[in-house]
Amino acid sequence: MFDLSQTLALLQFGDSAYPAGGFAFSWGIEGLLADGFVPSRGALEALIAEHLTFRWASFDRVLLGRAFRAESLEEITEIDRLTEALTLTLQMREGSRRAGKALIGVASKLGGTRAHAYRQHMSGDATLGHLTVVQGLVYRDFGVTLPAAELLSGWTLVTGLVSAATRLGAIGHIEAQASLATAREVLADLLLAPVPADAEPQSFTPLIDIAVARGPARQVRMFAT
Amino acid sequence: MNQLAKDTQSKQIAAARLGIGGPVGSGKTAMVERLIPVLMARGIDIAVITNDLVTAEDAERVRRSGLIDPARVSAVEAGACPHTVIREDPTLNIEAADELERRFPGVELILIESGGDNLASTFSRDLTDFWMFVIDVAGGDDIPRKRGPGVIRSDLLVINKTDLAPHVGVNLPKMHEEALKVREGRPVLLTNCRKGEGIDAVVDLIEREVLFRR
């Protein structure tokens, strides 16, 4: 499926040490944990599966594919605006934009031409720069294929969630590896099913959306989302 | 695709970025609060970024201080990784600084307060042009001798809370001398942020070494 150079690129860009701010986002895990919704490893794995199935696969992945294929700044802007419009809560929108801006900033400095052009284009418009759109743009810059870009997007979400749970003390380091293995299977199944040509982005993760939305109301908060 | 490949480099002069690191409680936020009025009185256009560990307390404190337009203070969350956010992956801080520059085009200096740490933290050179490390006398006079990367490699070491030296049995001149020795003569300044003592010397150094004004 992936040749040697693609595989090595995946290891680099999918590495949790890749500097794009991912460590500061828990995408709801911090809040759900504080409210007692993550009592066990099993509960964490269910949450990750929910994230992947009802948000990532049906929403992010669809938009990522469109951004990957887009050939003009106008087209990308359009996809970005759609992402903004379809993301329910302010906190989710802000988190997505902040993560996207960190990623496009690095890609642009590394010489990515699409990343550079779009970064310039969107600066000044605070509603642009969503993570999933930027991923589509940037991963193509990096020379990876669309399936590889999808894999990177899904996997960096998974590692972000699991490492946030580990840092928050919800699971230990061994459990974290077990959770990653479980999530790998969920992600693999999703990736094997192609995105239908007429797919429209949609998501339904109420628990996660509410947890992220409640972030700013929490007294103690270490993560951006 | 041509449109996307086009390189449109247009770089305005960037603000200097000053990192302020050091252990939790050494007086980093107190230093920021002391630096702001002195820098502003000298006509320097500034903004602030805080990297709070668990709450947005520092950012709120600076915003409410009345010393600076609250819109010029940004908070960056560290996801429980206070070292990562200023060293291995400073991207969120870089974006926050770029954003402040975009919103306040005349800004000349951005103070970036670290969330605090032990003695092992350093700022990425990609994030800051200059960084100071703030320790305090109450942490013990053996801190310089321990030669942590912050103590050794920072551009400026500040020993704060000089007022507490007699109360914690610290021989201040000796601590100062040892700090200069481990840093091979590179700058070490003494401050009392409670009273505002020693702040002018810090700002003189910033003007000279960071803003190239003097």
Ligand SMILES: Nc1nc2c(ncn2[C@@H]2O[C@H](COP(=O)(O)OP(=O)(O)O)[C@@H](O)[C@H]2O)c(=O)[nH]1
């Ligand atoms: N006595 C004394 N207390 C200080 C001084 N500077 C800061 N403090 C106090 O030390 C505590 C921690 O200061 P803070 O600025 O929040 O530390 P940070 O965690 O490094 O940002 C606060 O209670 C400050 O009022 C000083 O020079 N002398």
Ligand SMILES: [Mg+2]
């Ligand atoms: Mg502080």
